[in-house]
Amino acid sequence: MRYIIPDISKVVLLLTQLGGLKMEETLLMIPGPTKVAPRVLKAMSEAIINHRSAEFAEILTETNEMMSEIFQTDNPSYTITGSGTAAMEAAAGNILNKGDKILNIVGGKFGERFMQIAKAHGGVPIELKVEWGTAVNPEDVKNILDENEDIKAVTIVHNETSTGVTNPIEEVGNVLKDYDALYVVDTVSSLGGDDVAVDDYNIDICVTGSQKCLAAPPGMAAVTVSDDAWNWIDKVESSSYYLDIRKYRKYASNEPSETPFTPSISLMYAMREALDVIMEEGLESRIKRHKLAAEATKNGVKAIGLDLFADEEVSSATVTAINMPEDVTDKDMRGTMRDKYGIVLAGGQDHLKGNVFRIGHMGNVTYKDIVTTISALEMTLKGLGFDVELGKGVGAVADTYLASKKF
Ligand SMILES: *Cc1c(COP(=O)(O)O)cnc(C)c1O
Numbered sequence: 342m343r344y345i346i347p348d349i350s351k352v353v354l355l356l357t358q359l360g361g362l363k364m365e366e367t368l369l370m371i372p373g374p375t376k377v378a379p380r381v382l383k384a385m386s387e388a389i390i391n392h393r394s395a396e397f398a399e400i401l402t403e404t405n406e407m408m409s410e411i412f413q414t415d416n417p418s419y420t421i422t423g424s425g426t427a428a429m430e431a432a433a434g435n436i437l438n439k440g441d442k443i444l445n446i447v448g449g450k451f452g453e454r455f456m457q458i459a460k461a462h463g464g465v466p467i468e469l470k471v472e473w474g475t476a477v478n479p480e481d482v483k484n485i486l487d488e489n490e491d492i493k494a495v496t497i498v499h500n501e502t503s504t505g506v507t508n509p510i511e512e513v514g515n516v517l518k519d520y521d522a523l524y525v526v527d528t529v530s531s532l533g534g535d536d537v538a539v540d541d542y543n544i545d546i547c548v549t550g551s552q553k554c555l556a557a558p559p560g561m562a563a564v565t566v567s568d569d570a571w572n573w574i575d576k577v578e579s580s581s582y583y584l585d586i587r588k589y590r591k592y593a594s595n596e597p598s599e600t601p602f603t604p605s606i607s608l609m610y611a612m613r614e615a616l617d618v619i620m621e622e623g624l625e626s627r628i629k630r631h632k633l634a635a636e637a638t639k640n641g642v643k644a645i646g647l648d649l650f651a652d653e654e655v656s657s658a659t660v661t662a663i664n665m666p667e668d669v670t671d672k673d674m675r676g677t678m679r680d681k682y683g684i685v686l687a688g689g690q691d692h693l694k695g696n697v698f699r700i701g702h703m704g705n706v707t708y709k710d711i712v713t714t715i716s717a718l719e720m721t722l723k724g725l726g727f728d729v730e731l732g733k734g735v736g737a738v739a740d741t742y743l744a745s746k747k748f
Pocket of ligand 1: 373424425426427451498500501502527528529530550
């Protein structure tokens with residue numbers, strides 16, 4: 342028997358290179374967290390300062406003002422240290438007295454979450470069940486409101502990340518104009534990537550998170566609140582201490598402006614930088630870029646011969662859910678994409694686990710990311726024995742981009 346003794350320095354070099362490949366070249370095509378620009382990462386390494394200082398107040402105020410601009414509202418916005426769910430909880434925990442009825446529109450994982458949060462804060466949910474993969478019919482919302490005059494609020498998820506569906510928040514907002522119920526919208530995976538006009542859509546409370554289309558690191562959330570909602574909130578006993586939104590309003594109005602508790606200062610630096618990036622690109626251009634990426638992704642996967650999970654006319658601008666082809670496991674498909682091609686896709690959630698996979702195309706997503714992903718998807722499926730004509734999906738992506746005047 343012969344042993345080959347490896348040259349240890351070569352082994353170390355190889356390992357370093359492999360490590361480097363993993364860190365640098367993995368393409369994150371999931372619906373959050375998304376790729377963060379180097380200048381945003383760099384902002385996080387700035388010195389920690391006193392959070393009750395004029396210097397920090399300026400950063401806080403600027404960030405909150407930019408948030409209102411992105412929400413497209415004249416109402417004030419507040420940043421909260423916590424993930425997107427914290428903002429959902431801030432919404433539900435400040436508008437419900439024990440036993441208040443709330444209408445929750447549930448067509449996926451996040452709609453369900455909003456209902457559970459409402460319940461945790463004493464609300465009595467009325468669930469409007471929407472088949473996963475489809476959008477809510479605004480007429481159904483109207484009917485339930487007519488039958489239940491005492492509904493205090495309606496929650497809806499704009500972009501249901503678990504199914505890749507966009508709900509018609511403008512149309513539902515039109516319905517709600519004729520009712521007293523507060524309109525509460527989760528735009529965690531759409532704000533900065535799809536149309537969200539809080540004032541035009543009659544939205545009372547809108548929530549979002551940092552790590553999706555805004556392309557900041559995870560850990561920050563934001564909420565904006567209308568005058569109607571404030572009138573209501575002032576009459577309700579908040580069921581949360583940390584997320585009592587009145588504290589955020591009060592401290593923001595201090596001189597200098599503050600947050601009630603110590604915020605993640607580093608994340609606030611990153612948030613401001615990420616919002617600056619959005620302002621530089623322009624919100625409108627950014628949304629167009631997302632819509633084009635979604636169109637290219639859908640055309641690419643369809644050209645490969647795969648089926649979309651969501652109804653196409655309501656499919657998301659920021660995440661595409663695709664039916665897992667028969668005869669392949671999620672482990673093989675997404676595993677090959679990740680390990681062989683360095684591209685991370687998301688799986689399905691709950692009963693969609695193993696049956697659906699999702700391509701996130703949100704944040705700083707570019708043509709290069711889409712074409713690489715679709716190319717790797719072709720190679721993966723071919724490698725797993727599917728009859729795939731290489732280049733078809735990639736061609737459809739290229740055609741989509743070339744046909745667009747926005748590109
Ligand atoms: C990601 C997401 C959230 C919040 O999730 P966190 O993990 O708490 O940031 C809420 N709603 C939707 C639609 C989301 O996509």
